[in-house]
Amino acid sequence: MNLARPKALGALLITAGLLTIGLPSATAAPDSRSTGCGKQAVSTGDYEVVSGGLTRTYRLHVPEKYNSTKASPLIVVYHGRGKTGAQTEAFSDLSQLDAIVAYPNGVIGDEDKQAWQGAPYSAKGVDDVKFTADLLDKLEGELCVDTDAVYATGKSNGAGFTGILACQLADRIAAIAPVSGAFYIEGKRCAPSRPVPVLDIHGTGDTTIPYGGDGQRDLPSVETWVRDWAVRDHCDQEPRVSQQGDDVLKFTYKGCTADVVQVAVTDGGHSWPGSDASSGPGYVTQTFEAHELIGAFFESHKLRH
Numbered sequence: 001m002n003l004a005r006p007k008a009l010g011a012l013l014i015t016a017g018l019l020t021i022g023l024p025s026a027t028a029a030p031d032s033r034s035t036g037c038g039k040q041a042v043s044t045g046d047y048e049v050v051s052g053g054l055t056r057t058y059r060l061h062v063p064e065k066y067n068s069t070k071a072s073p074l075i076v077v078y079h080g081r082g083k084t085g086a087q088t089e090a091f092s093d094l095s096q097l098d099a100i101v102a103y104p105n106g107v108i109g110d111e112d113k114q115a116w117q118g119a120p121y122s123a124k125g126v127d128d129v130k131f132t133a134d135l136l137d138k139l140e141g142e143l144c145v146d147t148d149a150v151y152a153t154g155k156s157n158g159a160g161f162t163g164i165l166a167c168q169l170a171d172r173i174a175a176i177a178p179v180s181g182a183f184y185i186e187g188k189r190c191a192p193s194r195p196v197p198v199l200d201i202h203g204t205g206d207t208t209i210p211y212g213g214d215g216q217r218d219l220p221s222v223e224t225w226v227r228d229w230a231v232r233d234h235c236d237q238e239p240r241v242s243q244q245g246d247d248v249l250k251f252t253y254k255g256c257t258a259d260v261v262q263v264a265v266t267d268g269g270h271s272w273p274g275s276d277a278s279s280g281p282g283y284v285t286q287t288f289e290a291h292e293l294i295g296a297f298f299e300s301h302k303l304r305h
Contacts, residue, residue: 003073003097003295032148032304033071034140041068042142051134052127058104058135059085061095062143071146073099073298074139076132078158079106080180080280081121082113088155091277093291099298100143104135106158116161119184120218128161129168136172148303153177153294155272155279156209160184163225166196175258175301177201177294180270180280182209183225185218195233195258197301200226201290203268205282211264226251226262233258245287259301263293 044062048055066072075097079088085103088094095101106114106128110121117128132152140147152162152173159178166176170192177199202222204211213221230239235253239262242250251262265273269282274289 003099003299032146034145034147036140036142037071037144038068041066049135049138051131056131058102059089061101063098068144071144073149074145075099075101075151077101077103078116078154078161080156080158081115091272091275091279096291097295102139116157118161118164118186119157132165132169149174151175151298155179157182167192170194170196174303175298177297179272179290180206180209183220185220197258198229199261199297201263201273203265203282205267206270208270230260233260235260247285248287
């Protein structure tokens, strides 16, 4: 499994130093190959899946080197409020990774904007966790997926939803990597079925989803949200702090049963690090590229080892 482009990943690990873990090549265990292995390949394009009585849509990227007899990692990417999967694909560069990548679309909620479960403005009564499970069933039945290498990432409202998936669908999601996450406080207690690896990326200058939280909107601080995961994953209380370039701090929790890493972009906006396309307001760091960092983190974490 090789999620990242070798040259770009090498430059990231050596010059940025954001990840120091090794990334050994791995093959899918026989029992982690999905039922779609050996079937005629589904091509890149736009598709539908019925879930909860609704016809849902998603954009699918199938890598050029896809082999229907070799299990591939699967990354599901959730857009921000009022955005689309196609827009997120355009600025995130996640389709450059050597993985099957799905970009689903949320259901229209308040102000006629697409959104995801867990936010106060999302469509009432829509179960996006069940939708995700249905989407995974469909993709795993049509493509050769390594079911131990299924991941979730996204931006803003979509990033916040990956936190809900980690709480409720930990038996299928190997790791999450939210960017500029809107982690609205819900009434449900988060009790994942297993420790979940978490990589969080957020700008300290984000004015849309403030790094320090927003009590009026029931948004906790990013540090609080990450620390809660450090507790769930049984990490040491205080993280190790390191600086990368002039504008990035990395907080790495140690002693965990599942890795927890926070990357804080100094003065960073509500944006996607490293992107050359418009991804949101505020400063965009070029110290690292989010898709490469996310790809490296995902590659080093599988559901079962």
